[in-house]
Amino acid sequence: MELKKYLKVVLAGDVDAGKSTLIGRFLYESGSLSDGAMEEIERVCQGLSSEFEFAYLLDSFEEERQGQLTIDTTQSFCRGKRGKQLIFIDVPGHQELLKNMICGSSYAEIAILVVDANKSIQAQTKRHLFVLEFLGVDQIIVAVNKMDAVDYKEDVFEAITKEINAFSAIVGIKPGYFIPLSAKNGENMFKRSKKMPWYEGLPLAERLDSSFKKRAIQDFRFSIQDVYELNNKKVAVGEIISGKIKPGQTVNILPLNKTARVKKINVFNKKKSKAVARESIGLTLDDMSGLCRGQIICKSSLPKVTQEVLTRIICVRPLDIKEKMIFKCATQEAAVCLKQITGARDIATLEPRSTGTATGQNDVIEALLITDTPIVVEKNKGFNGLGRFVLKVNSEICAVGIIL
Amino acid sequence: MADSSYLEELENKSIYIIREAYWEYGNRLAILWSMGKDSTVLVHLIRKAFFGKVPVPFVHIDTTFKFKEIYEFRDKYTKEWGLDLIIAKNIPALQENISAQTGRFNCCHALKTEALKQEIEKRGFKALFLAIRRDEHAIRAKERYFSQRDKEFRWDYQNQPLELWSGYYKTSVQDGAHIRVHPLLHWREIDVWRYIQRERLPVVGLYFAKKNKRYRSIGCACCCQPIESKADTVKKVIKEIENTRISERSGRAQDKEKEYMMQKLRSLGYM
Numbered sequence: 219m220e221l222k223k224y225l226k227v228v229l230a231g232d233v234d235a236g237k238s239t240l241i242g243r244f245l246y247e248s249g250s251l252s253d254g255a256m257e258e259i260e261r262v263c264q265g266l267s268s269e270f271e272f273a274y275l276l277d278s279f280e281e282e283r284q285g286q287l288t289i290d291t292t293q294s295f296c297r298g299k300r301g302k303q304l305i306f307i308d309v310p311g312h313q314e315l316l317k318n319m320i321c322g323s324s325y326a327e328i329a330i331l332v333v334d335a336n337k338s339i340q341a342q343t344k345r346h347l348f349v350l351e352f353l354g355v356d357q358i359i360v361a362v363n364k365m366d367a368v369d370y371k372e373d374v375f376e377a378i379t380k381e382i383n384a385f386s387a388i389v390g391i392k393p394g395y396f397i398p399l400s401a402k403n404g405e406n407m408f409k410r411s412k413k414m415p416w417y418e419g420l421p422l423a424e425r426l427d428s429s430f431k432k433r434a435i436q437d438f439r440f441s442i443q444d445v446y447e448l449n450n451k452k453v454a455v456g457e458i459i460s461g462k463i464k465p466g467q468t469v470n471i472l473p474l475n476k477t478a479r480v481k482k483i484n485v486f487n488k489k490k491s492k493a494v495a496r497e498s499i500g501l502t503l504d505d506m507s508g509l510c511r512g513q514i515i516c517k518s519s520l521p522k523v524t525q526e527v528l529t530r531i532i533c534v535r536p537l538d539i540k541e542k543m544i545f546k547c548a549t550q551e552a553a554v555c556l557k558q559i560t561g562a563r564d565i566a567t568l569e570p571r572s573t574g575t576a577t578g579q580n581d582v583i584e585a586l587l588i589t590d591t592p593i594v595v596e597k598n599k600g601f602n603g604l605g606r607f608v609l610k611v612n613s614e615i616c617a618v619g620i621i622l
Numbered sequence: 623m624a625d626s627s628y629l630e631e632l633e634n635k636s637i638y639i640i641r642e643a644y645w646e647y648g649n650r651l652a653i654l655w656s657m658g659k660d661s662t663v664l665v666h667l668i669r670k671a672f673f674g675k676v677p678v679p680f681v682h683i684d685t686t687f688k689f690k691e692i693y694e695f696r697d698k699y700t701k702e703w704g705l706d707l708i709i710a711k712n713i714p715a716l717q718e719n720i721s722a723q724t725g726r727f728n729c730c731h732a733l734k735t736e737a738l739k740q741e742i743e744k745r746g747f748k749a750l751f752l753a754i755r756r757d758e759h760a761i762r763a764k765e766r767y768f769s770q771r772d773k774e775f776r777w778d779y780q781n782q783p784l785e786l787w788s789g790y791y792k793t794s795v796q797d798g799a800h801i802r803v804h805p806l807l808h809w810r811e812i813d814v815w816r817y818i819q820r821e822r823l824p825v826v827g828l829y830f831a832k833k834n835k836r837y838r839s840i841g842c843a844c845c846c847q848p849i850e851s852k853a854d855t856v857k858k859v860i861k862e863i864e865n866t867r868i869s870e871r872s873g874r875a876q877d878k879e880k881e882y883m884m885q886k887l888r889s890l891g892y893m
Binding site for chain 2: 294
């Protein structure tokens with residue numbers, strides 16, 4: 219049997235749109251649940267005197283079940299059709315839990331945006347759409363949930379579709395598909411719903427089985443994590459961010475600004491004649507002097523070495539211009555200050571906000587960053603590793619950014 | 623034979639995390655090795671990350687109630703792989719004859735969590751590698767790759783730090799606290815077995831069926847129940863897991879005594 223790579227799917231959307239319920243139902247219908255898990259939920263529901271609740275499969279904290287909300291992101295594995303392996307990433311809907319939403323979404327390749335057919339589009343849905351676009355998750359399926367509560371009416375579905383399309387256009391993404399469904403009753407989940415004959419598209423499970431296009435291969439980039447000594451020889455270890463490499467090829471090392479030749483690709487107990495993106499390897503170059511963590515080994519068109527970058531940033535917590543911050547991009551770190559905050563916007567409405575020397579929580583800003591040492595970056599295109607970064611205060615990530 | 627490219631993806635990610643942790647904590651780091659299949663895979667990944675020369679010690683939390691096969695396996699591969707092994711026991715608790723018979727919650731807490739606490743204090747470890755996985759238990763599914771436990775070993779699960787793209791973490795440690803690093807968080811049980819097959823790794827014999835019974839998860843002899851099974855090879859175990867609906871830890875008593883026992887044990891520092 220050929221095993222496909224995991225397809226990582228994040229479920230975004232408003233509080234109470236039914237994200238956890240949708241995943242729970244999917245796990246149940248696909249036969250991915252263990253008998254023990256179902257029994258445990260039955261026992262818990264009896265204890266809380268409630269109906270069987272699919273969401274408890276994901277909301278495992280006592281506080282989550284009693285409060286009927288998702289606090290933290292979680293992942294569950296699911297058997298899809300035709301050897302497909304799915305990972306569902308559940309994220310919280312509440313505004314104050316946005317950082318947990320960003321955490322979960324950053325692992326995703328595609329997103330299901332769950333909206334409630336009963337309600338018009340809420341601020342949180344807009345915020346999530348914005349975050350998904352920002353994080354480069356641009357394959358989006360909109361699940362219009364709770365269709366049972368609106369008598370499976372087509373006009374309700376059409377109105378919501380229109381509303382979401384209008385906001386998506388502002389953010390700059392286009393959802394690929396809209397599916398009317400009822401997670402609770404299993405309509406349009408695995409099988410086409412008989413209650414909505416007016417819907418001609420595929421049910422959700424079929425949509426997740428179709429393949430999504432891959433991101434384009436880019437130039438060779440390798441971010442040094444560490445330099446180890448191996449039998450008195452130095453080896454630079456790290457991950458290939460993009461592209462591929464072979465022994466004999468000439469590479470540039472930035473910001474060190476020198477060239478060298480690849481002598482050997484090192485992995486434990488194996489010979490290796492080439493390595494590709496996402497591999498964790500060791501590299502021996504003919505000249506290892508000056509190599510250390512944070513240096514970028516690259517090839518072909520080279521990234522920029524600079525101390526000044528224009529960026530767009532989501533502030534996970536309020537930032538002060540006077541605060542000491544660390545810029546981290548791949549394994550590079552540099553002290554940084556925020557200069558010229560421009561274009562601060564409310565992340566949900568995208569309405570401009572005035573900012574002085576500080577930003578609010580969940581603001582999205584454009585800012586000029588000045589680092590105290592040179593950094594190696596490139597424009598964020600297709601969400602490449604040197605086009606994205608975080609800002610840290612006391613080692614905690616407080617903002618997520620992309621290079622403009 | 624399964625296509626192995628997805629296993630390479632899992633492996634590469636784990637090795638990256640292992641090297642990040644070593645960069646961050648250096649020799650203040652240790653590896654928890656229970657000799658179970660998961661932590662044995664972790665040992666292998668760590669040996670790969672450091673090209674066979676592991677610069678940090680391994681810790682076995684020994685309740686003294688483990689299966690004898692586990693002790694044999696430990697001694698054999700500690701020698702064969704040249705590992706620096708520390709055996710951690712809560713001696714005062716053992717002298718008081720704490721055991722599963724005197725209460726499972728207390729036994730797990732005293733002989734595992736407290737034993738670890740004593741070892742961390744003694745050696746000044748700042749971080750530990752643990753082989754937990756998201757698919758083992760719904761509580762573990764909420765974990766981060768880098769997860770702090772405070773001085774009292776408490777897990778502040780309601781306010782976990784932001785992590786991104788499996789490469790950006792909060793790594794700093796408060797005084798007296800330690801970080802649990804989880805390089806296998808994104809693996810599933812079936813992945814672990816497919817990887818054991820691919821890499822031809824040894825595992826404790828208890829995992830294979832004898833007289834139609836095998837252990838799917840191993841720990842203390844008193845608190846593990848075997849499952850009905852005919853799987854007596856790695857290949858058959860993989861086949862069995864592909865088709866089962868019984869959860870992996872169904873034979874582990876401490877998971878199920880009461881709802882939220884796992885959450886409560888973990889909030890007190892259990893693994």
